[in-house]
Amino acid sequence: MKLVTNLLGAAAVIGLSVSAASAMECDTIKLGAAISLTGKYATNGVNTKDGYEFAIQKIKDSGGVKVGDKCYNFEVTYYDDESKGDRGATLAERLINQDGMQYMLGPYSSGLTTAIAPVTEKYGIPMVEAEGASRSLFNKGYKYLFAVLSTSEQYLASAIALAAEKAKEQGKDPSEVTVAVAVENDPFSLDIRAGILEDAEKYGMKIVVDEKLPRDLSDMTSILTKVKLVKPDVLVVSGHSKGAATAVRQIAEQGVSVPLIAMTHCESADVVGNFGESAENILCSTQWDETLTYEDPIFGTASNYNTEVKSSFPAYADRAVPYQTAQASAAVYVFADAFQRAGSLDKDAVRDALAETDMMTFYGGVKFSEAGNNVAKPMVLRQIQNGEYKVVAPSDFAAAELVWPRP
Amino acid sequence: MDEILFNIRLLLDFPIVNLKIIIDGIMIGALFALAAYGLALVWGVMNVKNLAQGDFVIAGGYVAYSLNQVGIYPLLGVPLAFVIMWGIGWVIYKTIITRVIERDLFTSLLATFGLAIMMAQIMNLIFGSDTQSVDLGLPTWFLGPSGIIDLPAAKVIGVAMATVLAIAVVIFMKHSRMGQAIRATAQDSRAARVMGIDTEKVYAFTFSLNAAICGAAGAIIVMIWVIQPFYGITYSVRAFVVVTAAGIGNLPGVIAAGLGIGAAEQYGGHIFGIGYQQAIAVVLLLIVLFVRLMQQRRIRQVLK
Numbered sequence: 001m002k003l004v005t006n007l008l009g010a011a012a013v014i015g016l017s018v019s020a021a022s023a024m025e026c027d028t029i030k031l032g033a034a035i036s037l038t039g040k041y042a043t044n045g046v047n048t049k050d051g052y053e054f055a056i057q058k059i060k061d062s063g064g065v066k067v068g069d070k071c072y073n074f075e076v077t078y079y080d081d082e083s084k085g086d087r088g089a090t091l092a093e094r095l096i097n098q099d100g101m102q103y104m105l106g107p108y109s110s111g112l113t114t115a116i117a118p119v120t121e122k123y124g125i126p127m128v129e130a131e132g133a134s135r136s137l138f139n140k141g142y143k144y145l146f147a148v149l150s151t152s153e154q155y156l157a158s159a160i161a162l163a164a165e166k167a168k169e170q171g172k173d174p175s176e177v178t179v180a181v182a183v184e185n186d187p188f189s190l191d192i193r194a195g196i197l198e199d200a201e202k203y204g205m206k207i208v209v210d211e212k213l214p215r216d217l218s219d220m221t222s223i224l225t226k227v228k229l230v231k232p233d234v235l236v237v238s239g240h241s242k243g244a245a246t247a248v249r250q251i252a253e254q255g256v257s258v259p260l261i262a263m264t265h266c267e268s269a270d271v272v273g274n275f276g277e278s279a280e281n282i283l284c285s286t287q288w289d290e291t292l293t294y295e296d297p298i299f300g301t302a303s304n305y306n307t308e309v310k311s312s313f314p315a316y317a318d319r320a321v322p323y324q325t326a327q328a329s330a331a332v333y334v335f336a337d338a339f340q341r342a343g344s345l346d347k348d349a350v351r352d353a354l355a356e357t358d359m360m361t362f363y364g365g366v367k368f369s370e371a372g373n374n375v376a377k378p379m380v381l382r383q384i385q386n387g388e389y390k391v392v393a394p395s396d397f398a399a400a401e402l403v404w405p406r407p
Numbered sequence: 408m409d410e411i412l413f414n415i416r417l418l419l420d421f422p423i424v425n426l427k428i429i430i431d432g433i434m435i436g437a438l439f440a441l442a443a444y445g446l447a448l449v450w451g452v453m454n455v456k457n458l459a460q461g462d463f464v465i466a467g468g469y470v471a472y473s474l475n476q477v478g479i480y481p482l483l484g485v486p487l488a489f490v491i492m493w494g495i496g497w498v499i500y501k502t503i504i505t506r507v508i509e510r511d512l513f514t515s516l517l518a519t520f521g522l523a524i525m526m527a528q529i530m531n532l533i534f535g536s537d538t539q540s541v542d543l544g545l546p547t548w549f550l551g552p553s554g555i556i557d558l559p560a561a562k563v564i565g566v567a568m569a570t571v572l573a574i575a576v577v578i579f580m581k582h583s584r585m586g587q588a589i590r591a592t593a594q595d596s597r598a599a600r601v602m603g604i605d606t607e608k609v610y611a612f613t614f615s616l617n618a619a620i621c622g623a624a625g626a627i628i629v630m631i632w633v634i635q636p637f638y639g640i641t642y643s644v645r646a647f648v649v650v651t652a653a654g655i656g657n658l659p660g661v662i663a664a665g666l667g668i669g670a671a672e673q674y675g676g677h678i679f680g681i682g683y684q685q686a687i688a689v690v691l692l693l694i695v696l697f698v699r700l701m702q703q704r705r706i707r708q709v710l711k
Contacts, residue, residue: 038528038531038532039531039536040531040536040635040637041536042531042535042536043535043536043537083536182681185682210410211680211681211682212680212681212682213681213682214681214682214684214685216637216638216640216641216685218628218632218633218634218635218638218641219435219632219684220681221431221673222428222431222673222676222677222681222684223676223681225424225427225428225431225555225677226414226417226677228553228555229417229421229424229555230417241537241538242538242633242635245538245540245633246538246632246633249540249542249632249633252547253547253557253559253561253562254547254557255547255549255554255557268537269537269538270537274539274540274542275542276542276544
């Protein structure tokens with residue numbers, strides 16, 4: 001079923017492109033991408049690809065990328081990395097050596113990006129990636145890697161700040177707050193844990209449960225039993241969509257009552273659709289939300305982006321566009337901007353232009369640090385209220401009040 | 408180390424938690440036992456070690472999930488998954504298993520390993536890689552001080568259904584004509600053929616029955632946990648551990664080992680951290696193999 005809707009989506013885009021191509025004669029800039037179209041990351045791999053394709057189409061419709069006095073359109077060569085790191089690295093070699101790609105878009109997931117970045121680095125190929133948040137990507141001194149998303153240790157760190165804020169409101173010292181952490185044993189979730197531990201330490205909070213979930217997790221009763229016994233003030237769960245689904249279901253089943261529960265991947269696990277009531281008042285981290293007030297000339301506002309993606313890709317018709325799609329589009333936009341500023345197709349000139357990026361997009365500000373991560377965009381926390389995701393933190397963008405404590 | 412001590416102290420400070428862990432373990436173990444019994448059946452009767460066992464479980468889960476998507480009440484999904492997986496099992500037998508059954512061990516392992524990969528990928532293509540589950544929307548009963556023991560109605564019903572299925576299969580194997588034929592074939596297929604038993608039919612029936620049992624287990628699992636196309640391996644591993652520990656043709660042993668592994672895993676998860684939950688199963692397997700070998704060695708020495 002999903003395959004069919006994806007095909008329909010692709011057909012819709014192709015339909016658009018035919019009409020646009022006849023209006024404008026532009027050359028093509030070829031980008032390479034290894035992306036997870038099958039395997040365990042297939043869902044988000046497809047989300048990423050849709051984001052790339054949508055942005056390419058939008059940029060084409062708005063007159064293409066102007067480099068010097070010529071105009072160009074992007075065209076991406078995709079290979080399926082089957083969600084496997086070694087495959088991703090091989091495909092990156094193939095894209096660069098055999099297909100002669102001079103620029104790359106990132107794959108999905110930190111793991112794949114970790115596998116591919118050394119290859120692009122070796123050949124000096126600039127890669128803008130949108131789906132690898134692991135902080136280990138940004139301490140290796142990579143010069144050709146740029147990431148538009150917030151790094152993973154920031155994902156749930158704001159939950160700790162929120163808990164501290166609430167403790168103060170109650171007249172308590174933040175150091176009295178106790179925290180339970182249950183994260184998957186993979187680089188992404190371990191970064192989240194590191195971010196939490198770092199922030200908790202800053203406030204002097206105590207970590208009372210600190211568990212690592214196995215990769216093929218389908219049961220976390222033993223952790224939740226412990227949580228029930230030690231009664232922490234904050235519970236943080238990160239284990240991709242299976243972790244979110246398992247946690248939401250079993251928290252309700254076991255009647256676990258923690259004032260503040262924060263997790264990742266609520267959207268991809270569709271915890272509201274699958275578990276309804278049980279998901280109420282859970283905090284979910286996100287890179288992006290369509291209610292944010294960011295705006296840019298190509299995509300318009302965040303909410304405009306959301307509407308247009310929905311109409312181009314019927315697969316998103318009955319759900320909000322995931323942030324994975326939005327940031328993929330932002331990556332393409334950043335690339336386009338760098339090409340225009342570089343005024344040349346030379347890969348090193350493009351790399352230097354990328355390093356100097358300082359722009360606003362519908363997805364948030366983009367400005368790269370020395371290490372290549374985006375430092376201009378904060379992480380967003382949303383709370384599930386009456387079955388809807390409401391932005392509650394950071395408070396500058398907050399559309400709703402935090403419901404606390406969670407019953 | 409501190410953490411382990413802390414966890415053990417929790418168990419001692421709140422003795423009731425032990426009961427909860429055992430109950431949780433038994434509920435999980437009941438489903439391991441089902442999948443393991445099917446494996447023992449195929450192993451014992453056909454000498455095929457089915458590496459796709461866990462994938463049959465997950466396939467059953469997806470059958471129940473799809474039925475629920477079209478509006479069929481989730482509990483009905485269990486018998487329906489049994490029937491549909493029976494059909495799928497029969498087709499797989501006729502197309503693949505029948506060709507490898509008389510071959511050596513390696514061929515059947517390779518064939519079922521390939522089958523496992525195929526099934527996981529097909530499910531991934533059809534259903535996507537997200538986790539899926541069916542919510543019965545039933546309440547949870549809380550027992551004990553501050554409700555520490557939770558008995559979700561869905562889990563209780565699931566375990567009850569697993570028990571009914573296990574009993575039904577046992578009665579069938581003991582008393583029906585086909586059950587007797589299956590047991591006869593398991594004892595000596597050549598002699599069974601001489602006695603006029605159509606062993607090809609028995610094989611097809613056994614394999615289909617195994618797929619059906621797994622399917623029902625999967626349909627229960629989708630109601631109480633979550634499934635994902637690549638979760639099959641976890642159930643395959645457990646089924647192999649249980650059968651190796653209990654031995655084939657030892658149904659009470661399979662059930663006891665299933666429940667025991669469930670409980671041991673929960674304890675391991677509690678004490679060493681949930682990351683080591685699966686390691687417990689594998690460590691148990693090693694211990695069982697070691698003890699078995701020691702026993703056999705002793706016997707051999709006596710025979711000399």
